[in-house]
Amino acid sequence: MRSTHFFRSLVGALLLTLIAQPGFAEARGAVTNLPIPRFVSMKSSEANVRRGPSLTHRIDWVYKHRNMPLQVTAEFGHWRRVQDMDGAGGWVHFSLLSGVRTVVIKDDMTSIYAQPKENATVTAHLKQGVIARLQDCEISWCEVSASGYKGWAPKTALWGVGAEEIRN
Known part of the structure; x- marks a missing residue:
């Protein structure tokens, strides 16, 4: 009986810990039921x-x-x-x-690359404040397009995409 109580307490504590983790229990809008934020x-x-x-x-x-x-x-x-x-x-x-979905370029003369890696060919440089259309995102890179240019930018150089957001 004592081990059953201990097991239930342990499972309860584990569930509370998981629910408290960011992204586990996502807040939803009361009107649209879409994620907030x-x-x-x-x-x-x-x-x-x-x-x-x-x-x-x-x-x-x-x-x-x-x-x-x-x-x-x-x-x-x-x-x-x-x-x-x-x-x-x-x-x-x-x-x-x-x-x-769009993003704002945060850093002046942000390099846009042909592939999502820093040693790839640079296809353009975008000025700070440029609004770009958001395409796919990996954990550290997002594909963007602006003013006829398309390529990959470091996610840290963009505002308008979540740090952990993945898009395909």
Whole structure:
């Protein structure tokens, strides 16, 4: 009987430890049931960023870059709380957002490679702030395309993709 109690306690502790691990129990949006946080992009060329999730809330500023990546951190009805790469954010109507994935180049003159390795041929250099379309991602590299150039960039040079995110 004592060993059964010990075994149950051990299994319970193990389950609690696993559930507490990052990525094990992923948070989901109450409206969409999609992962929170997650990355999206601006569908329109202009979006009002509000203090709260309704048209009655004050507009704090306006995003003016189509395809800019944003991170969704909360959902409420037709509204999504978003954050940009500088950590600024607020509430945006969902109709202004897209599931198309983009990234911002964080480092000036980031090299884009023909293959996901540093000794591969460099196909382009992208300036800081360029918005690129996100393609496939491995653990340390992502394939991106911008201004007619396509290649692989180190994931650390990009904002708009999770550190552990894999895409095929």
